[in-house]
Amino acid sequence: MSELINAREERGADISRGGPYYGELIEQVRGLMDRARLVSPTDELALDAIGILKQLNDKLDAAVVNEWSTPTWTRFDLPARGNITLPPFMIDHADSSGVDARLTFRNYHLGGNNAAHGGQVAVGFDDLLGMAAAMHAGSITRTASLTVDYRSVTPLNTELKVRAWAERQEGRKVFVRATLHDGDRLCAEAHGLFIVLKPGQA
Numbered sequence: 001m002s003e004l005i006n007a008r009e010e011r012g013a014d015i016s017r018g019g020p021y022y023g024e025l026i027e028q029v030r031g032l033m034d035r036a037r038l039v040s041p042t043d044e045l046a047l048d049a050i051g052i053l054k055q056l057n058d059k060l061d062a063a064v065v066n067e068w069s070t071p072t073w074t075r076f077d078l079p080a081r082g083n084i085t086l087p088p089f090m091i092d093h094a095d096s097s098g099v100d101a102r103l104t105f106r107n108y109h110l111g112g113n114n115a116a117h118g119g120q121v122a123v124g125f126d127d128l129l130g131m132a133a134a135m136h137a138g139s140i141t142r143t144a145s146l147t148v149d150y151r152s153v154t155p156l157n158t159e160l161k162v163r164a165w166a167e168r169q170e171g172r173k174v175f176v177r178a179t180l181h182d183g184d185r186l187c188a189e190a191h192g193l194f195i196v197l198k199p200g201q202a
């Protein structure tokens, strides 16, 4: 992991963005989302929480920046770079041959019956396949197509293993695959097409 951080730092990734408490701030937000997913509040508790959250949102407003200035582009030291929209993952290894990550779906990713929502599984695949495609191509890519096959139930609050890799590249087209395992059990697999963006392509 430290090798990955060093490599990213050499390429200009600033892991000090957001400061030393940013990771814990995001973890607290994830904890909030876990509770929000399962809470059934009394009126009193709901009103109390609304007041506190309004105050907090007003405070955070003062520190909102444009998307390119957010820490989530550079904080490779944090789970899912501190991006709260992603299932938290830690990268164990990433280079042009592929990406290995440990990923955990949380209560707020619940689909039903204590299993992860299928859309959340796709979100995890999308980001890690995007990383594998970009590292293979050495350039920014965008998802053109993503297919997920759900092979068995994906548990919550369990460290899962993701492997994502580029199978081949044809011009700007990077063909990728990924697997998601709980121990030896295959939970889901994905294949997709990522396109290398042209210079200046929006």
Ligand SMILES: CCCCCCCC(=O)SCCNC(=O)CCNC(=O)[C@H](O)C(C)(C)COP(=O)(O)OP(=O)(O)OC[C@H]1O[C@@H](n2cnc3c(N)ncnc32)[C@H](O)[C@@H]1OP(=O)(O)O
Binding pocket: 126, 127, 128, 130, 131, 134, 141, 142, 143, 144, 145, 171, 172, 173, 193, 195, 197, 198, 201
């Ligand atoms: C580390 C962080 C990782 C983050 C990863 C997150 C990734 C994302 O979520 S990106 C957001 C979701 N994706 C999008 O919004 C994409 C929307 N679509 C687009 O922007 C465009 O369609 C885009 C960029 C994919 C392709 O457009 P463009 O650059 O004009 O290329 P275009 O000429 O149409 O296609 C290039 C080639 O790909 C093929 N292709 C494009 N789309 C598809 C598709 N869906 N299926 C099959 N082939 C396709 C084309 O046929 C063409 O093939 P060939 O070169 O053989 O003729």
